[in-house]
Amino acid sequence: MAVGEAERKRAVEIGSEGRTSAWTEIVSLLSNPSPAVRRAAASAARKLMSISGDLRKAFCIPLYMAATRETREQVLQYELRALEMCVGMTDQMVADIKDIARNATHADYVRAAANDCAAAAEMVIREAESRRKHWCARCRRPVTKEESAAGIERYGKPYCRHCLDERILEERNFEADVASAKRLRTADDVAVQSRGEKRIGDWLSRKRIEYVYDERYRIAGDVSIRPDFYLPEFDLYIEYWGMQEQDYLARKSEKKFLYQRAGKKLISLDWRDLENIESVLEEKLSRYIRL
Numbered sequence: 001m002a003v004g005e006a007e008r009k010r011a012v013e014i015g016s017e018g019r020t021s022a023w024t025e026i027v028s029l030l031s032n033p034s035p036a037v038r039r040a041a042a043s044a045a046r047k048l049m050s051i052s053g054d055l056r057k058a059f060c061i062p063l064y065m066a067a068t069r070e071t072r073e074q075v076l077q078y079e080l081r082a083l084e085m086c087v088g089m090t091d092q093m094v095a096d097i098k099d100i101a102r103n104a105t106h107a108d109y110v111r112a113a114a115n116d117c118a119a120a121a122e123m124v125i126r127e128a129e130s131r132r133k134h135w136c137a138r139c140r141r142p143v144t145k146e147e148s149a150a151g152i153e154r155y156g157k158p159y160c161r162h163c164l165d166e167r168i169l170e171e172r173n174f175e176a177d178v179a180s181a182k183r184l185r186t187a188d189d190v191a192v193q194s195r196g197e198k199r200i201g202d203w204l205s206r207k208r209i210e211y212v213y214d215e216r217y218r219i220a221g222d223v224s225i226r227p228d229f230y231l232p233e234f235d236l237y238i239e240y241w242g243m244q245e246q247d248y249l250a251r252k253s254e255k256k257f258l259y260q261r262a263g264k265k266l267i268s269l270d271w272r273d274l275e276n277i278e279s280v281l282e283e284k285l286s287r288y289i290r291l
């Protein structure tokens with residue numbers, strides 16, 4: 001019996017009997033040293049994949065590896081024809097198959113098989129891409145591919161149209177705040193960092209509420225944090241969270257936790273309150289003090 005004849009017969013048998021449960025045997029036969037065995041295994045893989053859709057994914061990597069290291073033209077053709085049925089090829093894998101199609105040292109029938117294989121894989125990739133759901137990174141609503149692309153291009157995240165507009169607006173506001181940080185002063189001449197803080201300071205001085213801005217306070221045992229505003233009369237803190245970047249939000253929740261742990265009274269305001277910051281502040285403050 002020729003070398004590998006038993007293995008070749010086994011591959012043929014698995015294929016012709018459609019024994020999908022024996023697919024891992026076919027995987028190992030794909031790297032058999034005998035070309036005749038590899039050819040029979042590739043042929044069997046095709047048959048099994050036509051029976052079980054799941055195997056189209058399972059065979060993808062083994063067939064790709066078999067094809068990219070194949071030394072026999074005819075066997076390579078079989079492997080490519082089997083790989084053509086697979087799903088799950090990556091862009092890099094497709095590029096490698098295209099290299100085979102472009103390589104003039106390969107037989108025409110191999111290059112044709114590689115071409116078909118790459119085309120089929122690209123179609124699978126495109127279909128998967130169009131089916132893939134995208135969600136807005138902020139409101140979690142599903143977004144269209146176009147919306148997602150616009151957000152990713154600008155901020156590296158998918159946003160719906162509404163949230164992207166908001167995000168751009170915030171960015172502009174924030175840039176304006178930073179640019180004018182040195183110039184912003186409250187009515188009682190305290191230099192503050194944002195328009196939100198200025199309006200908080202202005203409102204407090206109008207109400208003749210004493211406050212300290214942006215000073216270091218030891219509030220939680222050995223941990224000191226720096227509040228935006230501290231009202232010494234009421235032992236109360238006001239924080240204005242003007243941004244919503246990821247690490248900023250992390251610091252925010254950490255800070256909030258420290259206040260909580262220290263049992264401190266904290267009034268939290270954020271960018272959403274900016275429009276009516278005075279009335280929001282008044283409402284929140286009135287829970288603690290009589291205004």
Ligand SMILES: [Zn+2]
Nearest residue numbers: 136139160163
């Ligand atoms: Zn959104």
